[in-house]
Structures are given as structure tokens and as C-alpha cells.
Amino acid sequence: MSMENDIRDNDDGQGDRGGRGGDDRKDGGDRGRRGKVFYKKKVCKFTVHKWPCDYKRVDILQKFITERGKILPRRITGTSAKFQRKLARMIKIARVLALLPYVKN
DSSP states (O other): OHHHHHHHHHOOSOTTTTTTOSOOOSSOTTTTOOOOOOOOOOOOHHHHSOOOOOTTOHHHHGGGBOTTSOBOOHHHHOOOHHHHHHHHHHHHHHHHTTSSOSSOO
């Protein structure tokens, strides 16, 4: 009888399987955490490389357009706000002059 009482007292509802397995730490441990991930800061390519923001430079403008023809946002390209406005204007001018397509196929 005392053996049955011992089993009932130690029963935590997990059964014979033992719950989650692994460590039985109450604080959760430090599993899976690797610290902060640091990303390389994006810099404006127009200021660093001294690229001219010109509608005739199609090779430069194509780097800031998706394969569907959309203008990439600042958070992806890393351009400054000043050059992002100029870049959008130059892409739109190049589209009107048929130097860049509106939609790529």
C-alpha cells in the first residue's frame, strides 16, 4: 500500500513519458538563444560611390527595381531619403521615355 501512495504522490500528470524531455530546469534555460543578430548597416550608394542620379543611366536605375518593375523601398536598398526621392523621379522619367519598362515580363 505504501508503494501505491508513493507513486500517487510523485505523479505530476506527465505519465510515464516524462513530460517534455531534456532538462528539467524550472527557469526554461538558455536553449535556442544565440544572442542578438547584427546586420550590416546599409549605406546610400549614391553618396558612397558618387553615382550620378540621372534618368539616362539605365544600368544604375535597374538595380533599384524588382523583376516585376516596382521601385524598391529605402529600407531594402539603403538609400537616403533625398536620393530615394530623386531615384523615384528618375525611374519614372525613364519609364515615360521608354528607357525602362513599366512592367517586366
